[in-house]
Structures are given as C-alpha cells and as structure tokens.
Amino acid sequence: MNIPEELRYTKEHEWARLEDGLCVVGITDYAQGELGDIVYVELPQPGATVEAMGEFGVVESVKTASDLYSPIAGEIVAINEELEESPELVNDAPYAGGWMIKLRPTNLDADWPTLLDAAGYAAVLAESGAH
Amino acid sequence: MQLKRTPLYATHVAAGARLVPFAGWEMPVQYAGVIAEHRAVRGAVGLFDISHMGILDFAGAGVPAFLDGILTNRVTDLQPNQIRYSLVCRPEGGVLDDVLVYRLPTHYRLVVNASNTDKIVDWLEHQNATQHWSLDITVKNSELALLAVQGPAATTLLQEMVGTAADLAAVRYYRGAQAPFLGKEITITRTGYTGEDGFELFVPAADAEAAWAALLAAGDPYGIKPVGLGARDTLRLEAGLPLYGHELDDATSPFDAGLQKFVRFRNRQFIGKEALLQERRVGPDRELVGLELIDRGIARDGCLIVVDGEEVGVVTSGTFSPTLQKAIAIANVETGTALVGATVHVRVRADLRAARVVPLPFYRRER
Numbered sequence: 001m002n003i004p005e006e007l008r009y010t011k012e013h014e015w016a017r018l019e020d021g022l023c024v025v026g027i028t029d030y031a032q033g034e035l036g037d038i039v040y041v042e043l044p045q046p047g048a049t050v051e052a053m054g055e056f057g058v059v060e061s062v063k064t065a066s067d068l069y070s071p072i073a074g075e076i077v078a079i080n081e082e083l084e085e086s087p088e089l090v091n092d093a094p095y096a097g098g099w100m101i102k103l104r105p106t107n108l109d110a111d112w113p114t115l116l117d118a119a120g121y122a123a124v125l126a127e128s129g130a131h
Numbered sequence: 132m133q134l135k136r137t138p139l140y141a142t143h144v145a146a147g148a149r150l151v152p153f154a155g156w157e158m159p160v161q162y163a164g165v166i167a168e169h170r171a172v173r174g175a176v177g178l179f180d181i182s183h184m185g186i187l188d189f190a191g192a193g194v195p196a197f198l199d200g201i202l203t204n205r206v207t208d209l210q211p212n213q214i215r216y217s218l219v220c221r222p223e224g225g226v227l228d229d230v231l232v233y234r235l236p237t238h239y240r241l242v243v244n245a246s247n248t249d250k251i252v253d254w255l256e257h258q259n260a261t262q263h264w265s266l267d268i269t270v271k272n273s274e275l276a277l278l279a280v281q282g283p284a285a286t287t288l289l290q291e292m293v294g295t296a297a298d299l300a301a302v303r304y305y306r307g308a309q310a311p312f313l314g315k316e317i318t319i320t321r322t323g324y325t326g327e328d329g330f331e332l333f334v335p336a337a338d339a340e341a342a343w344a345a346l347l348a349a350g351d352p353y354g355i356k357p358v359g360l361g362a363r364d365t366l367r368l369e370a371g372l373p374l375y376g377h378e379l380d381d382a383t384s385p386f387d388a389g390l391q392k393f394v395r396f397r398n399r400q401f402i403g404k405e406a407l408l409q410e411r412r413v414g415p416d417r418e419l420v421g422l423e424l425i426d427r428g429i430a431r432d433g434c435l436i437v438v439d440g441e442e443v444g445v446v447t448s449g450t451f452s453p454t455l456q457k458a459i460a461i462a463n464v465e466t467g468t469a470l471v472g473a474t475v476h477v478r479v480r481a482d483l484r485a486a487r488v489v490p491l492p493f494y495r496r497e498r
Contacts (some may be wrong), residue, residue, distance in 0.1 A: 036149075036161055036164060036165055036361065037164050037165050037166040037460040038168075039429070039456070039458075040427065040428060040429055040451065041452035042427070042428065055287060058480070059427045059453070060428075061165075062166065062361060062450055062451050062453070063160070063165065063361050063450075065429065065431065084427075
C-alpha cells in the first residue's frame with residue numbers, strides 16, 4: 001500500500017499536501033482500494049468554505065457512498081474538474097491525477113500539526129487491521 | 132455470531148478477494164474489481180461461489196403436494212429436471228422469500244435466499260408439523276457447494292468440461308441435467324441471476340476447490356473471471372431481477388413487485404391465496420419502476436421519490452450501471468405516479484435530483 005512520506009493524513013483517509021500556499025486534498029491509496037471502482041465524486045463549488053474535518057463532498061463507488069472530510073479549514077479555490085468525466089482517476093492515481101480540491105488555508109498553523117505523518121497514518125491502518 | 136464459510140473460503144482468501152459478512156456468511160464481495168467482473172460476465176464468462184444460498188432437500192410421501200400448498204407457483208406439474216421461480220407468502224400475502232423449486236430425478240429441492248434460510252426452514256417445518264406431513268427437510272449446505280457459471284461463453288466452456296455425455300446446449304432455460312463433471316455425476320441447471328445465459332452447478336463440497344480451479348483453468352481462454360457479490364448485485368439490478376430485502380419483503384405482495392406471473396390460482400390452494408385473489412381484484416397499490424438519473428449522483432436504497440412535491444415512493448436498489456454507464460435505480464412507488472417517460476425527483480442526501488422513468492429491465496441480452 002502506497003503511503004507517500006511527504007504527505008499528511010487524516011484518520012478518515014484523506015491526504016493533504018502544501019503547494020504554493022494552497023493545500024491539495026485527496027483520498028489515500030488505502031481508501032480508494034477499500035471503496036473499489038469509483039464512479040462519481042461530488043465536490044463543492046469554488047468559493048465555498050470548509051472547517052477542519054468538515055465534510056466537503058462525497059465519493060461514490062459502485063457499492064457505496066462515503067463522505068469526504070477536509071484535513072484543514074479553508075476556502076475552496078479549485079476542484080479537480082477531470083473527475084467529472086473520469087472519476088476512475090481516484091483509483092488509478094489517488095495522489096496525483098485523482099486529487100480533489102485545493103484550499104486556501106484559513107488556520108494552517110493550528111490545523112497542520114493535527115494531521116498524521118506517513119508513519120502515523122500507517123499506524124492507524126495497522127490498528128484497524130488493514131492489510 | 133460466528134460467520135459461516137463456504138467450502139471455497141480458503142480459495143477466495145488465496146485469490147486476494149475482499150471478504151465481507153453477508154447474511155451470516157463470510158463472502159467475497161470482489162476479486163479484481165466490481166466493474167471488471169461485471170464486464171467479464173456480460174462479455175465472456177464469470178464464475179460465482181453462491182454456496183451461501185440455502186439448499187433444502189425434501190424426502191417423504193407427498194412432497195409435491197406439500198410444496199404446492201406453500202409456494203405461489205405450481206409445483207405438481209413440474210417435469211423431472213424442471214425448475215420454477217416462486218414466492219413463499221404469508222397468509223396476508225406478504226413475501227417471506229423468493230425461491231427456486233427443483234424437481235430433480237430423485238427428489239424435490241428448494242434454493243432459498245441465504246438471509247432467509249432459517250426463517251424458511253422454520254416456516255416449512257411448522258407447516259410440516261401442523262399439517263401432519265412427516266416429511267424430511269434437510270439443509271444440504273454442509274454437503275454441497277453451488278457454483279454459477281454465467282455469460283455468453285458459459286455453454287461452450289461447460290460443454291468442453293462435461294464432454295459428450297450431456298448436450299448442454301439442448302438444456303432449456305429453467306431445466307437441468309445430470310452430467311459428469313470431474314469424474315462425478317452432478318446436477319447442472321440452466322439458471323442464473325445475471326441476465327446472461329449460464330448454468331448453476333451443485334458440486335459435492337469436497338470437490339468444490341477442484342471444481343473452482345478446473346473452471347478457472349478451462350475458462351482462461353474465454354477470459355473467465357471469478358465474480359463477487361458486488362458484481363452479482365449490479366448484474367441482477369441491470370437485469371431488473373428482485374433481491375429479497377430490497378424489492379421484496381413481508382410487507383410487499385408479489386403483485387406490488389410485478390411478479391404476478393409467478394402466482395398461479397387455478398385448481399390449487401396455497402398459503403396466501405385468498406389475500407392475493409383479493410389483491411388481484413382491486414389491483415396493487417404499489418409498483419416497481421426503473422429510473423435513470425438525469426442529474427449527477429447515484430440514488431441508493433432508501434432515497435425518496437418525489438413527484439410534484441409529494442413523496443410517492445422509495446428507491447429499493449440503486450447503483451452505477453457498468454453496462455449503461457449511468458446511475459440506475461429500481462423504485463417502489465404508488466401505482467400510476469411514475470409512468471415510463473416521466474421525469475421524477477430522487478432525494479439524494481439534501482438535494483432533489485431529476486430521474487427519468489424507464490422500462491424494466493435496464494438490460495436485456497441479445498439472443
């Protein structure tokens with residue numbers, strides 16, 4: 001299972017990456033594997049704001065729907081429009097082409113330290129019995 | 132509660148399947164992925180372990196008359212190796228289960244939903260005792276595995292494996308045959324739950340692993356894939372086939388679910404007959420309709436159907452259709468409120484989303 005060292009994670013299986021002052025968010029390789037074939041990603045409109053660990057969307061696989069939680073508080077400045085036509089990008093490249101939103105952080109100094117590093121996220125998965 | 136395991140449990144684990152609890156069993160929900168498995172069945176052939184289905188065998192004097200008094204479909208005129216779909220109803224007409232009844236050369240068999248096996252065995256034993264039949268009703272799941280081989284290549288593949296001893300192409304839909312398979316005679320039936328041509332095989336539990344491996348090996352040139360319960364559900368939904376607990380339950384009558392052709396009234400008595408006759412006279416107040424979402428999103432089981440601001444029904448099953456590449460759903464609505472061609476709304480989370488009412492089934496194979 002792929003857990004890149006340079007990212008930060010939530011216990012709800014989102015990842016976050018800082019890039020040019022913005023925070024890019026997606027779901028982890030583990031999450032996409034658990035969901036199975038992803039067929040629809042519902043994302044907010046740019047301009048919407050979200051709290052840390054607030055819901056920002058829904059990802060739907062063939063089998064089930066799963067809420068998406070924002071790792072940090074912020075304003076949504078961009079969404080991955082390619083997911084509308086190609087939601088399978090989340091399965092194929094969860095940390096790259098499958099990214100979901102870009103946020104302008106509003107409370108980064110407080111929020112960022114609450115996130116898990118790769119080892120911390122791996123420990124969460126190990127605890128939950130993930131294989 | 133300890134989950135039950137089919138004789139193929141270790142095989143599924145070794146194949147890397149994701150196993151989930153289902154109706155008291157630990158079952159593979161997917162191997163490679165639901166969409167790839169679904170496509171294998173539509174385009175080639177898929178192999179399913181459905182050994183969780185309850186297999187009930189009957190022995191004693193008067194079995195066909197006993198079953199004919201319980202099932203909504205006629206049992207007494209079944210020919211050897213003929214199979215029928217039927218409902219089991221309460222006296223009030225609600226559906227206890229939907230089942231297949233088999234007249235095998237030596238005895239009668241029912242295959243019932245895994246989730247209803249205990250309930251149906253209790254129901255049958257109650258009738259057996261109170262009506263003084265003294266029949267032997269045996270759950271065969273510890274002795275038999277049930278495999279489904281489904282898809283356009285199923286007949287060719289199985290014919291290769293049984294050789295010249297049986298002509299499977301000549302076995303009609305809902306008929307069966309006894310054929311040699313890996314050195315033993317087994318019952319093979321032309322039945323399934325996918326909307327494709329295919330067969331189901333009753334295999335001795337001890338031979339299940341060998342049968343599974345042999346089918347995958349012989350099916351490899353045809354592109355066979357093992358298929359889990361995830362794709363079994365998307366396949367049956369596209370084919371408009373009901374699933375107990377979704378389209379059917381004990382508050383739903385066969386008429387509500389459009390299954391009137393499996394209720395036979397003439398010259399027979401069965402549990403629920405009076406209530407169903409009454410319902411046939413007045414007409415059902417509910418019906419099942421097909422929906423295709425126009426707006427984005429996926430309608431799931433439980434989503435409300437809204438027409439002109441009024442709630443008229445509820446989604447019973449919904450998914451993304453791998454064949455049609457759109458979100459589809461079956462909904463239970465008040466009769467006449469959602470006619471084919473109309474646009475209705477489905478409440479998905481907070482939003483109302485437009486959906487078109489379409490005929491069932493969503494998918495019909497070319498013949």
